[in-house]
Amino acid sequence: MSDGSGIQWTSIDAPKSIPPRWRWIGFVIALAVVAGLVGFALVEGDKIVRGIAGDVVKSGVSSALQLPEGQDVDVDLGEGLLVFQAATGSIDSVDVTIPGATFGPATGTLQLAVEGVALDPSAPVKTLVARVELDADNFSKFAGYLSSAPLNAVTLGSDAVGIGADVGGQQVTASLTPSVADGAVVFTPGTVTVGDVATPAAEFLAGPLGAAAGPLLTSTALCVADYLPKSLTVTDASVAGDHIVITASGNDVRLTGLGSKGTCEVPAA
Numbered sequence: 001m002s003d004g005s006g007i008q009w010t011s012i013d014a015p016k017s018i019p020p021r022w023r024w025i026g027f028v029i030a031l032a033v034v035a036g037l038v039g040f041a042l043v044e045g046d047k048i049v050r051g052i053a054g055d056v057v058k059s060g061v062s063s064a065l066q067l068p069e070g071q072d073v074d075v076d077l078g079e080g081l082l083v084f085q086a087a088t089g090s091i092d093s094v095d096v097t098i099p100g101a102t103f104g105p106a107t108g109t110l111q112l113a114v115e116g117v118a119l120d121p122s123a124p125v126k127t128l129v130a131r132v133e134l135d136a137d138n139f140s141k142f143a144g145y146l147s148s149a150p151l152n153a154v155t156l157g158s159d160a161v162g163i164g165a166d167v168g169g170q171q172v173t174a175s176l177t178p179s180v181a182d183g184a185v186v187f188t189p190g191t192v193t194v195g196d197v198a199t200p201a202a203e204f205l206a207g208p209l210g211a212a213a214g215p216l217l218t219s220t221a222l223c224v225a226d227y228l229p230k231s232l233t234v235t236d237a238s239v240a241g242d243h244i245v246i247t248a249s250g251n252d253v254r255l256t257g258l259g260s261k262g263t264c265e266v267p268a269a
Contacts, residue, residue, distance in 0.1 A: 050082050061096055061112070064258040065229075072099050091117040103227040106138035108243075114255075124252040130232055132224070132246040139244050145222040146176060146187060148215040159239050160190060168212045170194055174201065176219065178237040178244065182265040183225030185237040185246065189217045225262035229253070232262070 054075040062073055078093040085091050094114045101110040111133070116126025139161075140154035146163050153164030153173065160175040172194050176187040189201035192213065201217055204210060224246050225234055232248035239245070 050077055057094055057096065060255060061098075061258075064255050065098075066259045067098070067101075071101075074098075089118060089120075093117075101132075103132060103134070103224070105141040106134055108132055108134040108138055117255075122254070122256065124254045127249065127251050128232065128253040128255075129247065129249040130228060132228070132248075133243045134246075135243055142222055145220045147174075148218040148220075156239050156242050156244055161187065161239060161244065163216070165216050167209060167216060170209075172209070172213055172216060174217060178239065180234050180237050180246075181221065183234050183262055184221040184223045184264045185234075186221045187219040189219075192217070221264070223264035224248075225264050228262055229258040230260040230262040231257055234262075 054077060057075045057077075058073045061067070061075075062071060067073070074097040076095040076097075077091065078095070082091065092115065094112075094117050096112040096114070098110040098112075100107055109132070111131040113129045113131070114125050114127070118125065136154060136156045139156065140151075143151045143154055143163075146154065146161065147165065149165045149167070151163050151165050152171075153162065155162035155164075158175070160177055162173060162175055164171060164173040166172075172192060174192045175190040177190055178185050178187055180186070191198045192201050192204040193199070194209070199207070204213065205217065224237075225248075228234065228248050229250075231253045232250040234246065234248045236247040237244065
């Protein structure tokens with residue numbers, strides 16, 4: 001088309017309107033992109049928050065328990081996005097593992113399972129369960145509590161503590177079942193074995209070697225409360241596999257007070 005000036009004009013049709021269904025598809029795509037970006041930001045942000053929170057927990061536990069500098073402390077902040085938990089004012093659960101922790105003369109693993117950890121460090125946590133694990137070599141350092149006789153063997157297995165000693169020129173072994181009372185671990189004789197013959201402890205003590213074996217089966221309560229936070233109650237002691245496991249727990253525990261140790265109502269050896 002010409003306007004008389006020699007210039008050719010080409011008409012361009014106006015763009016047709018976008019069908020509604022295509023507008024919806026575009027809207028959904030936009031939402032997906034935004035959601036993806038937000039999700040990425042949350043995940044990356046959560047990693048940062050976890051790193052910071054883990055360092056804070058590690059520092060706080062080390063300080064509260066008065067751990068030596070350089071002590072390994074592993075922190076697990078559980079499942080779920082930490083940023084959402086923090087928005088509620090507390091973290092659902094925190095698991096802390098301290099390998100190489102000391103318990104008097106022994107060295108073992110201390111595990112802390114904490115629930116309802118408030119962001120305010122001075123506020124109490126909902127529950128705290130402490131689990132102490134000692135292998136046979138370390139538990140043997142408490143041999144003086146297991147028997148009044150000089151022991152030449154301390155083993156862990158078959159759900160019991162095994163002890164052995166020379167009694168009248170014969171090797172005598174006995175099984176002890178651990179339990180707790182008033183913050184201490186007590187040991188109850190189960191069976192006594194001479195050679196291949198196992199006899200219930202009460203029956204063995206009434207036999208010909210009973211008088212000589214009496215000291216072997218005489219134990220002293222082992223106070224473990226004085227190795228654990230005062231705010232926790234010793235609740236269980238058992239043999240699991242090749243470790244003895246001692247458990248203590250408490251409600252409304254203040255983490256800042258974990259350094260204060262407990263006591264036993266029974267006298268220590």
